[in-house]
Amino acid sequence: MLTKLAGGRLFDPANGRHGEVADLWLRDDRIAADPGPGATPDAVHDVTGKVVMAGAIDIHSHIAGGKVNLARLLMGEEHDRHRFAGHACGHDGIGGDRIGGGSGIATPSTHTTGARYIEMGFTAAFEPAMLGSNARHAHLEMSDIPYIDTGGYLVLGNDDFLLDLIATNAGQAAVNDYVAWMLTATQSLAVKVVNPGGINAFKFNARSLDLDEAGPHYGVTPRSVLTTLARAVYELGLPHPLHVHGCNLGVPGNVATTLDTIQAASGLPMHMTHIQFHSYDTAGDRKFSSGAAALAEAVNRTPTLSVDIGQVMFGQTVTASADTMAQRHTAPLAHPRKWLAMDIECDAGCGVVPFRYRDTSYVNALQWAIGLELFLLLDDPWRVFLTTDHPNGAPFTFYPELIRLLMDRDYRLAKLAELHPDAPAHTTLGSIAREYTLAEIAIMTRAAPARILGLADRGHLAPGASADVTVYSDVPDRRAMFERPDLVFKGGRLVVRDGVLVAMAQGCTHVVRPGYDDLIERRIARHFDERLGLPIKHFRIQDAEIRHGAGPQLHPCQRREVP
Amino acid sequence: MSGMTLTFRGDAGMAVDMSALLPERLAGLTAGEVAGLPLPCGGGVATVGGMFEVSAGDAAEGLLIRPGQAVLHRVGAGMASGRILVEGDAGNHAGAGMSGGLLRIAGNAGDALGGALPGLPLGMRGGLIGVGGSAGDRAAERMRRGIVVVDGPVGAYAAGFMVAGTLAAGDGCGPHPGFGMRRGTLLLGRAQDEAPEGFADGGTRDWLFLHLLRRALEGSGSWFERMGTTRAHRFIGDLAEGGHGEILAVA
Amino acid sequence: MSFHPDILCPFCGLGCGDIGIDRDPSGIAPRPSGCPQADRLFRRSLAVPTDARLGGAAISMDDAIAEAVRLLEASCAPLIAGLAADVDGVLAALSLAERVGATVDHERSDALFRNLSVLRRFGWSVTTLAELRNRCDLVLVVGPDPAAAFPRLWERWVVPEPAFVAGKGRSVVFLGGDPLPETVRCLGGRTETNGMDTGAETDLATLVGRLRTALAGRSRDGDPMAASMAALAARLRSARYAVVVWAAGLFEGPQPDLIVEGLVRLIRTVDGTTRCAGLPLSGADNLIGANQACGWRTGFPLRTGFDGGGPLHDPDRFDWRRRLRDADVTLWISAFRPETPPLATGGSIIMLAPPETTVAREPALFIPVGTPGIDHPGDVFRADSVVALHAGALIDRGLPSVAEVIGRMLAALGRTARTREVAGC
16 A cells, blocks of 8 residues: 655654655555655645654553553542543454543553544553563553554562572673563563662561662662663663663652762663652752752763653642552542552562642642753753653643643743742743754654664654654644644554544554573572462463564664673 | 422333432423433433433422332432432432432432442532431441431441441441441430440430431431430440541430 | 373462373363362363254354344343453453443452452552562461462462561461361461451451451450450561451451451551551452453443443442343353353343353353363463463363454444444333
């Protein structure tokens, strides 16, 4: 099938295009080169004057797995209020021509998740906290989400096996092999560390754990867990750096921890996630203020660092995280007044606390401002990613509103004026003039996430790329623009037209396949037998289990040596 | 009373969810409009007109329900204002989560009278419920405010996890009254010598609260008005909850 | 004759992965596993009738599918229940339910909702089996011994030496239920076993209330249990990682979810100063997997239906035992065990079950299906709700999976959506 998108303005930063007018050709599921004057396309779309980008990529969104499903159960009131009927969309074959019904905004069900994302022109979203013990569940959910590519980041750093390797000085090579084995067995794309050592410490009744504090039982510091894992990720040649949810999330004054964590990376690539929640200082009578300036400055001068913001938006949502220690501190603030927590399989844990951010709350108002300060003070759109840490800061359906806040200073200032009256005085947001350009948005939401995840054929529009394309009308109201693309193509198929789903499509699951020394398997097998009561063969997820037999999309790794 | 009347004419034993049929929601609607509204029942959805005969009248002036052989659940659940009268029995969750208004059930009520709907952390927070017959288990569960008066007995776990408010049961209660109670009052129309499980003895005397309650229930025709007593044996608990709720058993 | 070690067991929910199976031309048989359920349910004959049955008479699968579709298309208030299938089977059933406007429920959901209703309104503080096995130094068992439903619980998850408990290992205290003789033998000398002496008091709500009162530092005058409850409260407070274990499905008395709520509140109180978590056990026949799948597909737990406006959850109205009374067509799915409960309904029954199933009353339509983990591979969830396991196939008897059968029904139902306007259609 040959499709022509005629006369659009291409925003394809990965290939140096920032709005140049050009035709775009799609052949079957790939972008194709211009086939020349004799070509007879099967479909032609006149996109003159419209903005054409690759499909957007969300690099951090809690959409699949145990804690998400638990959060759905806890958010019954929201689900009762937001129910969606299934409906037909196109004629694609048995079972594939209907989008199923569903429910939820902050914790949407699978079909609803896929529908809401593709309607906004997102063609990929990644589950950033997949526990090894829960990986099969996460993959089952991912393959039930239509339209978008997915993948999972494997949570490590609180598992007893790893902490034991570090505590007993087993050596970096053993750690590397364990990490590689686990990534392979769980079909993961990247390594995530959540409150390194902290979730494990909480199981031993530690209620806080600082970066350089020795954890109970293993006596290992979060710093050493962090550096060991960062090194493993680097040496294994994983495309995505260690994805770090740092210590002391949400604690006033934690910007110091975050700055120390940047130091701890000492030149190894690192991705720090939802840094808004890690940017708090303690100035003022409320002892809660913005540390965004210092953090932005440190990130700007450290080219090996990338960050995603985790922006807070006002309204009802739910916080769902593996960080049981942090969630215990949030629990008393739950709204509605209920929460859940789980210790999981000598692996990690999860905590789910419904939460409502209010613009009349000084703290929430400042959190909102801090997130925006970070966006606007960080120089390099190739190293900053647009997230709300869905659903922790806000549901992902708030992205268009967030884009408007970044691109429209007047609108931003008007919103700032609506907040708790003390907030504006404690943030520099009012004095920041910067407005994101379309080119920068294209970098931040397409080209950069693809690059940082190592997805070579996503996030750009050169021939050979996956034909994931979004076409927007260029309208001044950027929220309206990004909320409702004119056309969305997934794998070359037109799936959204004028905000309406017109066909079904399925994405794929991205995984890495780093090599490892088989010897580690004996050690791991013993751990599984003696500790986890499960023969290793039952833990391992086979390729045939991914996407109903379609298997994963593999990404190769090239071993590296730390300079 | 004037107002709208709904007379059930469907199959016996049909389980119906009545929560959408509140005076405040039906106010100003004609009988025809009400008859066309969706009504969850059994495993699906019917129309109000398919299950009930709808008389002309404005529900804002009152809603009279004749249940017949139906099992009507969630009658008056979430009601904020207005009057509902059930000429017969109500099913479960009658008046659950109510915040105002008056619900009268001439016959018996099922479980969770004036309680909390499934999955919700908070219960009734205002209004008045009167029941001529008995009520089932879990009456006034998680109540925060309001008054529920049952002339007959109530079942197990009455006033469970109550936060505040009053449940008055004319003919006693089943096991585990006040389970998890924090504050609020469970008034029993039968003498009680032994402290209920989880409650400490607080002595017998005349209580100001009962004078106030009698005034609040003036004209209700309830057992408490008829009995006219203000002297009761008081028990404080639930000790397990560190609670200061009270169970008052008339002396 | 071949031997297959480390086979995964999909039946009770503990997910034991060490079953040994012997296979020969007549069928399969398990090596003694220590579990009466595995020992019974893994015994399967290769030679079984594979015909569908219409009113008891054999028909082809094509005809059976056509008849099922005819019944479902004409139905006004269909019910899909039993739902004892692997994850793919449950997902197929959900797709079918949406297409025909049915409500769904699992045969064993009563036990699930005793726990789930507390999670949804109050919250939850729980742990998983490997944490119990390695970190727990005090087990408090509340109510009847869960081993009655989860036979190898103690052997596999409490007897093994804990990795992170210093000193003398762990204790197991039984409150409101005596350990079964097998449990006493199993726990033996390695674990201190203690049945709380509660005298004549057997009511579980009362016992839980007394323990909570002791934890609150209070007691009632003249309470004969006050001293032992205070002692137990002190043990909980001084434990490093206490786990409260219960099988809510075995609780007797009215409103058992209120006892469960008492337990979660108890756990939260202890967890305020030391570590304490619950381990609620329910989950035979992939009950937990069915609830997980329903959760991610609809956003709601089991007991969900589909009206025109999307999925709708009602744990009272959509309880399958209630729905049987008004359902005109019931699709009963039970792939794990060759047994079904009595289904008192005035409507027709379409039954998907193993061919060995004995029925009290012949259903209108019977379609034999394979058992996940025996006839075909399938995913099932462990009872502690986190670990999902992939059970493999052992024999090929020509039996389709639930997902395959329902997939054929969906295909035959055609591409146009059916809008069900009125229940009384």
